[in-house]
Amino acid sequence: MKTQNFIKLFLFTSYLFFSSCNKEDQLIENQENVLIEQNTSLKKGLAPRAGLKSIGSGVMMQAFYWDVPAGGTWWNHLNTKVAEWSNAGIDAIWLPPASKAQNGAYSMGYDPFDYFDFGEYNQMGSTETRFGSRTELVSLINTAHSNGLNVIADIVLNHNSGGDAEYNIFTGTDTWTDFQPASGMFDRTMYDFHPNDYHTNDSGVFGGFADLCHHKTYVQDWLWNDANSVAKYYMNVIGFDGWRFDYVKGFEPWVVKSWKNTVGGFSVGEYWDGNAATLDWWAGEAEASAFDFACYYRMRDAFEGNDLTRLNDDMLWKRNSTGAVTFVTNHDTDEIYNGKMLAYAYILTHEGYPTVFYRDYEEWLDKDKLNNLIWIHNNLASGNTxxxxxxxxxxxxxxxxxxxxxxxxxxxxxxxxxxxxxxxxxxxxxxxxxxxxxxxxxxxxxxxxxxxxxxxxxxxxxxxx
Missing domain, CATH: 2.60.40.1180 (Golgi alpha-mannosidase II)
Incomplete structure (x- = not known):
């Protein structure tokens, strides 16, 4: 009897051990697959990629808007557009955050959960993202590249969402800071968010989400330093060529600088501020471009307020023409309703790197007129102003x-x-x-x-x- 009980106990213990090992083996296998993919991609020479237009030689397309259709069709939809856009003079497309977020198939991606799930793991209520599958994303990027277009990834580094609750020794309460993504990549705990054993906070918290601590070596390694980091995986495996950094007010400029200096690629930050001097300061500290919110607000004053003298006012492009990304509207801003074509005539004839908004180009404005202005920008608009x-x-x-x-x-x-x-x-x-x-x-x-x-x-x- 004792022998039978011992055998049963041995078998049960062995099951638990091998079950645990299998789970760990699966996580290790996921990470090994990432490294294999990345090494293969690096051998193929995807970074830098030949045959693409020089970013800034043409015009950027913001290839989405807030609440694009759900259902996993967006990547395939864009795949049908990129050849036409390239022919019109677009040199880069800016995509929405591509990885799995807390709201799964309904998320626009700004509540990131698993940076390595591009629509392949069943978590957060779905396998695909709102925009589609990993296969469809890679197909879109390949089509863009074959048409000479760079692809800009929207990167959300300030905050994460969707973690499980854990007792947090730094707050004395439960916090949603236990992240164990299905990819097995970049697990996170209370030690990786604010407050923690390094410091209480950084520049800013967004919407009450768990706020990443970029001073932690572990976080830096997973985001940009290691061979299987988010930055290197996005560029060398998925195929992105550059970066749009979301809500950069939430962390110090050195984060963008370190990312860019480690992996390269065009970089632009969303520092939402109408003061041109502040934008110029951030761009200098980050060694990156910045969206010219000063230009946006002055154009809104000029065309909505019927006072074109406001176009004399200070803007980032006037201080730093090579570091200014100009725009008339985007997925977050209020619309310029009166004189929107006049605003496009302004940014597409002036200095800076202009952006065209998807809905303006495809739905709301005269595409022929926009194509004409893009041609003018690419062929006539040179020199200082x-x-x-x-x-x-x-x-x-x-x-x-x-x-x-x-x-x-x-x-x-x-x-x-x-x-x-x-x-x-x-x-x-x-x-x-x-x-x-x-x-x-x-x-x-x-x-x-x-x-x-x-x-x-x-x-x-x-x-x-």
């Missing part, structure tokens, strides 16, 4: 050219035709309006002055014929 005139209704600026003739842009926010004498880059030269809004083809005087015109609530862009 000189503002020639501004009042409540009219704005005229000159791009002085360095690899082409440059241009004159004339924006009219009034209800009637306007005409104005302006000083151009060209002496005794025939010029024309490249938008087709004016049929004039005037000849500049020997002193480079010429009269140009613009229709009501419209714009013209002039250059050498």
């Amino acid at each position: 000189t503002i020639l005139y501004a009042d409540n209704d009219e704005y005229v600026a000159r791009r002085n050219g360095y690899n082409n003739a440059g241009l004159i842009v004339y924006i009219n926010n009034s209800a009637s035709w306007q005409e104005r004498w302006v000083e151009t880059n060209w002496s005794s030269t025939t010029i024309k309006d490249y938008t087709g809004h004016s049929g004039w083809e005037p000849v500049t005087q020997s002193d480079k002055w010429v009269k140009i015109q613009v229709p009501p609530s419209s714009y013209t862009v002039w250059s050498v014929k």
Whole structure:
């Protein structure tokens, strides 16, 4: 009897041991698979990738909006768009956060849970993300690359969501800081969030979510340092080419700098602030680009407030033209309803790296007119900018050219035709309006002055014929 009980106990203990080992083996296997994938990808030379357009040579497309259709169809939908966008002059597409978030198939990705689940693990109520499967994401990226487009990943590093409750010795309460993702990659506990044994907090907490502590070596290693880090996996395995960092007010600029310096790739931060000097400070500290919220707010003041003199005000592109990513609207901002095409005429003729919003391009505005402005940006808009005139209704600026003739842009926010004498880059030269809004083809005087015109609530862009 004792022998039988001993045998039963031995078998039960062996079952528990091997069951535990199997789970650990599965996690190890997941991580080994990641390294195998990554080493294979590195051998294929995916970073850097040849044949892609130079980021900043064209225009970025924000390839989503808030609450795009759920159901796992978005990656496949975009796959049908990228060839047309490339032909129009787009050089990069910015995708929404691609990994599994707390709300699973309903999430827009800004509540990240498992950075290594791109729609392949059954967790958070779904296998696919809102946008589709990992296979569909990789297919989209491959199609974009074959059309010369860079692919920008939206990265949420400030906060995480979806962890289980654990008793937190630093708060004396239960906190949702126990993260054990199905990928087996980047488990997290109370020690990896604020407060912890390193410090109480960093720059900012978002929405009450668990706030990652980037000063922890473990967190840095998983996010960007290690061979199987989030950054290296996104770039070398999935195929992303650059980064849009979400809510960078929530952590210090050195985080973006360290990430970028470790893995490379174009980097732009969402530092939501209308002060151009503050944006310039952040871009300098992070050694990255920043979205030009100062430009966004001044355009909103100008076109919604019917005062184009606001375009004289300080903006990031005026301080740091190579570090400014300009935009008219995005998935988070209020709309510029009046004069939105005028705002696009502004950013697509001025310095900075302009972004076009998916719904503006595909649904709300005149695609032909936007394509015309993209062509103008890519072919005529070079050199520094000189503002020639501004009042409540009219704005005229000159791009002085360095690899082409440059241009004159004339924006009219009034209800009637306007005409104005302006000083151009060209002496005794025939010029024309490249938008087709004016049929004039005037000849500049020997002193480079010429009269140009613009229709009501419209714009013209002039250059050498």
